[in-house]
Amino acid sequence: MPRIAYLGPEGTFTEEALRLMEPDADRMPCATVGAALNAVRSGEADGAVVPLENSLEGGITTTLDEFAWGEPLLITAELLLPVQFSLLARPDTEMVHIKRVYTHPAAITQCRGYINRELPDAFVVSAPSTAAAAQEVSLPGSPYDAAIAARIAGEHYGLVEIAANIGDRTDTVTRFVRVARPGTLPEPTGSDRTTLVVFLADDHPGALLEMLTEFSVRGVNLTRIESRPTGDGIGRYFFHFDFEGHVADARVGEAISGLHRICGEVRFLGSYPRADGITTQIKPATTDAAFTEATTWLAQIRRGGL
Amino acid sequence: MPRIAYLGPEGTFTEEALRLMEPDADRMPCATVGAALNAVRSGEADGAVVPLENSLEGGITTTLDEFAWGEPLLITAELLLPVQFSLLARPDTEMVHIKRVYTHPAAITQCRGYINRELPDAFVVSAPSTAAAAQEVSLPGSPYDAAIAARIAGEHYGLVEIAANIGDRTDTVTRFVRVARPGTLPEPTGSDRTTLVVFLADDHPGALLEMLTEFSVRGVNLTRIESRPTGDGIGRYFFHFDFEGHVADARVGEAISGLHRICGEVRFLGSYPRADGITTQIKPATTDAAFTEATTWLAQIRRGGL
Amino acid sequence: MPRIAYLGPEGTFTEEALRLMEPDADRMPCATVGAALNAVRSGEADGAVVPLENSLEGGITTTLDEFAWGEPLLITAELLLPVQFSLLARPDTEMVHIKRVYTHPAAITQCRGYINRELPDAFVVSAPSTAAAAQEVSLPGSPYDAAIAARIAGEHYGLVEIAANIGDRTDTVTRFVRVARPGTLPEPTGSDRTTLVVFLADDHPGALLEMLTEFSVRGVNLTRIESRPTGDGIGRYFFHFDFEGHVADARVGEAISGLHRICGEVRFLGSYPRADGITTQIKPATTDAAFTEATTWLAQIRRGGL
């Protein structure tokens, strides 16, 4: 039974993601993304599940920066988890009793419509996390009457779900990834994604255009680009790229080798099956077969044969 | 005396930025970036100063999203402010008495070296903002002995600066912008920056490459690109661009007109003098004179003259 | 009745092209392409018809170079003329009598199948032009029994067409253009072609890629590119471009203005209806309407309106 670290405490959306990705894991909650990843690095855990981006909030910068700067780890899987907030309270609490609500600020933002409509007079207080809010509400004598959190948090802390799916949007999604220590990569499936971090060698005009051209010439489609500061002053950035395909694919290998040549540093973060299962569309000129055929042709003309 | 809203409370780095940009302004602290910007939109304030990005933390996503989605506003100036943290306490506090420190989590991260070295036994607690931490410490009976905050916060709340510039890095910088309601643009100075938000018409492979090519063909150099989620699911992004030059420049005008034609929506956020004062290097083929000459030539050949 | 110079003598394919383009013209045969064009330049002729390229032989370099270096002229129309060779002889000549055939070397090459099959024992001699061959054969006492030439040459010189369309390929085509002194351009028709000559400012690596990018960014499709030596040594070239669209089109105007800015010299050779009548496919982002809309938008944001 693998031991998998995750962003805790118990009852977070991350735990929910972990349960879906690894139902039989020995779950190890950690206080921060960094702590979860360090547990993998140190060998204390066999893997970790952490959030990478959210369809409303964007990239989880802690995760992005940990991947870029910390000891290298490999992403081996991803999951898209719908973010569904529940209103949770101690048993026997009724709607009319809810005067003080405790939850994370992102949940306040995302449930504003429900709160205004159903709890117009409630006082809403910010918590460090939705799971922490649920935990607090579960304590006897808590000053709060209800928490907004994942349903799973209610199960953990013995709270009742008074209302489900109370977010203003029903399509909010968080993307989680499972990471491991460097080792064997997941096999290509035809529906894969690869993630890289790229540091520029020198930040000249057109550097980003050159990077994108390395991808496009080999028919590799980007699915995400995110710039992050290097820390060395405003105007200095490094980049996260997600793109279609697996590092074992010839076109992906050539594209990232090109990046490796023109950039200061390329850190490979993994190739893994896409959560959405979409099959990668590959142009005839950039299939593995086309690359193999071109390699054979090149070897032949280099020997002087035509 | 213009009335300028800013991200408060009193004593924030934003206030420090505002004092440097508009020494004589009537300062109006607001609880959130959104509130500061809304004060401008409603006419309650004449302008606002808000943080846009930080050299360690990256883009301030609240600001980025407010600019993209809220009622349009114009950036009219920018400032680069070194982030210098001070250790602040009530008068007569000595170093040995400091057992509990209160500050914003970003400050904890950025002052970790100092804390470990000088206050190894102190208990450090997270505050909503550095200014709020200083305010709290200033209250008689506060459970905290010291705050880490901007020096200006000490002046506001009657605290003494026990140690100055205690951040681990001395080169951390935050970029602030001053915004106004749409109206007259700042004059071009030869050292200008322009900021745009761009929404794709349809998110096809190569769309970002096409956008960057619109810039490069007109010799316009990007200085920042930031992707943000549109909210419509993982994989859907819009983009913030900063680039050299002023919308009054011919090459900039043609480049962003090109973006306007190929993209779903381009929102112009302003052209304003660069805080670093670096003069834009323009290739001979993309000066205003070159554009004017080409326009004359085109008019002539369209009339059948050669 | 306009006086139109053409590449003579009477009976050339060029005359045939001229008759199709300008049935009522006063035809003025000239010894060379240069002479025909000079007749226009001097005012002696109102226009000229000259060959530009052939689907087997390629560009007619004399014409290309005359357009590039001579006093400027405008192309106002084009014609695609199938090259159909006839075997022409004096009246009463029968196939069995044909022992000596006279024609231009290109015709020898292009009718090799027919000659080998039908005239295996004939002696074939090179003539300066197919029309000159017909003229020679028409003379009493000519040493030649037949000419291979355009049917029109037979009509001119009183020869009988013994066999028609004897070329090995039935799809060979020559493209002719009608030129005039600079003046009013033909109106855009939606199915237009534009021709340019471009000299580089400095021949740096990537110069051609930059030129093609000026076209592609504005959605302008090339239909022909031809490099010609500048005369200043091996490795120095200038370029002929044909592309879809009319100089009056916004996207064409912007593209060639871009070329004009980055290149040493751009010589406009004309915009004129395509002979094949194919309607130019224009992407929504590069229609005239899209350019107009973008211009309006740009003017508005330059005034500070959003």
Add this chain to the structure above:
Amino acid sequence: MPRIAYLGPEGTFTEEALRLMEPDADRMPCATVGAALNAVRSGEADGAVVPLENSLEGGITTTLDEFAWGEPLLITAELLLPVQFSLLARPDTEMVHIKRVYTHPAAITQCRGYINRELPDAFVVSAPSTAAAAQEVSLPGSPYDAAIAARIAGEHYGLVEIAANIGDRTDTVTRFVRVARPGTLPEPTGSDRTTLVVFLADDHPGALLEMLTEFSVRGVNLTRIESRPTGDGIGRYFFHFDFEGHVADARVGEAISGLHRICGEVRFLGSYPRADGITTQIKPATTDAAFTEATTWLAQIRRGGL
């Protein structure tokens, strides 16, 4: 002693080129470029020397088309030969006696200044080649008094050089290539050129831009591009490319493999030392060492190592 075919008859500039390239060869004059190349193909000759382009006239289309369509051959060397015309006559001829001059039309064009100045009253007649003109003049009873040809033609046919270097330009150059049957390639020297012929798979808009991008992404600089008609109608072309570097170079190999994947057919015509001896400038990111290092890196990350 290798037997080398060349474009004859004896006394041509091509013979001069051959003597410089292969002083000890057994020289075999041929009537046409095609005949010279066929002598190599059939094994009758060990190699051939033919002209490829001229700095005034441009590409020698016969040679270009032979390389593209005929049985494959390899270019193994190139030579740049200054084109120096001499006025040649039978012994004892004096300038005042020269009334009829015989030479190739290109020589007439290129020596027009000298002819007008020194032989204003002479009648100038077109010959099939400059060497043929010299040969004719050498015959007793020739109707011509002088030929304009290469000095070497005078040596061959016993003519005296009355005036040397009489061309209007002193810098005209013809580029010759030596070809062989497919076999061992010349070794890379650091100053190499490679020649290709490329046929498009489907002639879509942007196809040429895509081809050039395959080169530019690998830092390969073009030195010549020439379009030639495929024969299948106006608007259908194939391309000749010359570029810096040797097929054994990693960046060249990857670039032409890319072309091979995206194009209908790529025919390799050879890698050989540049006649001008210019050392290829290679950017650090595209040296062989950079490619090797990237290959090692890729293998490592594909194994899951980071």
